[in-house]
Amino acid sequence: MRHIVKSLLIVLGIVATIFLGRHFLTPDSWGKYGHYRADYIDEEANRSINYGENDSCLKCHSEVVDMLKHGEHKTLSCEVCHSPLSEHIADGKKIGSMKVPTGNEIDKTCLNCHQKNVAGRPHKFPMIDKNEHYKMLEIRADHNCNQCHTVHYPKENINKAKSLSRNLREAVDNEAK
Amino acid sequence: MDIAEFLFPNDTHPHWTLMIVIYPYITGLVAGAFIVSSTYHVFKVEALKPVARFSLIFAFAFFAFATAPLLTHLGHPERALNMLFTPNFSGPSMMAGFGYIYLTYGLLLIFEILFVYRIPMIEMLENKNTPKWRVLIYKILTLGSRDKSPDSYHMDHKVAVFLGGLGIPLASMLHGYVGFIFGGVKAVSWWFTPLMPVIFLLSASVSGIAGIILLYVLIKKWTKTHLDMMTVRALVKLLWTFLIFDFVLEMLEIGVHAYGGTEHWHHIHELLSGPLFYTFWIGQVLILTAIPFVVLGFLTLLKFSDRVVLTLGMISSLMLVFQVLFMRWNVVVGGQILAKSERGFLEYHPLWFEKEGILTTIIILSAPFIFLWILGKIFPLWNDDDNYEIKHQNDHFDNKIHIKHEKNDLIDTKSIN
């Protein structure tokens, strides 16, 4: 009956191997907080970030960030239009220029949010049909949005123009008197 | 009502495909074949004796390849042992049990085979005509034992019966848990039913028994050796019994679901009348279940000639082997093409030459047959190949004195050999 004893020993050997394997091959920090490798939490947390926040931009570009803060676009993140910080700065050095939309790219960027007649947008949100808008204002079709609307402060020029016209009107009225 | 289809952008193609279709299929064949073997070894159904050993080897041949589709599927097969080293029992994850259940069952199956074959192996070892490579294998597999005494024979027999008995719950667990893997996923309403493990287990038995019938008859006809009709008839009866429970439960599951008529049922209904209509209702239920169900019922209840039983039994078995494959497809793929967005269906058309494609499937499904052929060279597949077994088949309840007499016979046998 020695073969039965041998069989049992083999089974015991396999069981022991698995237990030893579990002992040696289970990652170090396993089970610190729960059934997982606790070290991964900080590995994940240490992953480098690509997007700063507007405060990061402020450090070098305070003028434009200030401008942004005063206008309707104050809730916008710089990096949405200009690509993430990590494409601009790495290890404390400038590694590349930010994307600055020009020409028709600008219109596309604006209309990505402000295109009229897209079902789904909240009704109170300012939306525009470019063709309609240009036609009404008698503006040539090849103009871009930013030729009237400062991208970082959309109503800046409009407001300036309004106040200028008010002043002019007052001046003309005073002259008449 | 939903005119437009919409899929979540990450949920556009099934992630579990052909590999996960054939994985439960293979473990099912293992469980089913083991049940045939244990029906003889544990429950002493003598009619199944001629296929008892074959079923064991058959189970092992498929068992050896049960992990092949899984390893093919894994994104990181080299980390597969994480299942053993850090199994998530706190979830608990049903899949985490796989490593341990598979390993335990594998050990049991191997030792069951070693104990059943130990004395035949010693005899072949001592036979001078046995080729050297086989002698070497037998030397290892007998663990250096040369003990052919009736005492050791009876001890082996007891161990084999014990392992066979223990193997029934283990085989059920191995396959029941596969059903649980699907049945426990609440996100997929076509899977989420407590009956899933039971249905998997029963369909596993069906596929295993049908597979044994097919191979038994085919090999016997091919080698032109003695085919025991009693065995075929017994297997046909066993097959029908399991098919009844399998089919009835599957239909009850759908019936209760439909009667309840929840929103989930509406999705399932669209699935069954849409993309799964042909593979489920026509393929699995109407052709591959209803026909064999009726045929096997007649074969069991009425008297037919050997020829009729053999022909119809073979055809029914073949159909049922495919029925279970269809069932696995309908469950595994069906559940996934039901979109998580609840607005439409995913598409899946297997390709021939992708990593988990049709060619890989064919290779993995053929491998057990080649392995079975190799195993057949080492382990005689049929009980009647073995004189010793026949000589001692009625010894189980004999007393010690009788055994002592037999010891002399044993020496005679040896000298004859």
Add this chain to the structure above:
Amino acid sequence: MKLNNFLNNKNITQDVIDLDRRGFINKFLEGTVAGSLFVVVPMGAGDIFHELAEDHEKNLLAMNPDAKYVFIVDITQCIGCGSCCVADKKENNVPDGQYRTWVERYVIDMLENVYVDSPNGGLNGFNEQRTDIENEIRDSFFVPKLCNHCEDAPCIQVCPVGATFTTPDGFVIVDGTHCVGCGYCLQACPYGVRFINEKTHTADKCTWCYHRVRKGKLPACVNACPTGARKFGDANDRNSEVSKILHSPAILTVLKKDLGTAPALFYIGKREEVV
């Protein structure tokens, strides 16, 4: 409109404007261009760059197990611009065709037909109107989707190797170094937020930018959102915006509540049709 009135007003400055309307506008534009120049001219010395770099690499905050982080999506504010999706993709290097977050557009017509779409996960925004809707539209809105960071997360339950888990501060994250890539979590997640990353071959999903939060920053998508439709914070911090919303009469709902996953992602203004 007002500018138009102003420009067409014959009573004032008509000479100036009528003579050279373009020149008039151009004068203002010069101002714009001058303003823009400040953006282009680099201001800083090396020191500031170093400060920036340090900001991003160090200063890991300690885990705060007392925090109860929640994410609130205000459907009524979302304009479907897709900024969040772009930010998320670049922040987390998400492969093309896979999405940690996405935006769905729902359009419901008067006959209660529901049309949903999310072209490229909303990465390019929604600038085209659907043309296949014949009936009058009753209701339409955008629904941003991301990981729900469920309290009873089914994905954690099914992971066979413990590769996905809830951190002590309540984030559900995936240990990509331990994941075997079986895909069971993809099946278990009712929200379809998980995918097998085609580069790493492991399960991947939104982490609510855990790496940013631990550095004191907002998740990239929240930072990018121009309308405040995405809000993130600690509900146990009485001063946080999310806490104020949670204590307000706003109706907050979760996705697939009946599945009992207890999501920590809440929606304001979620219609019944949203799945």
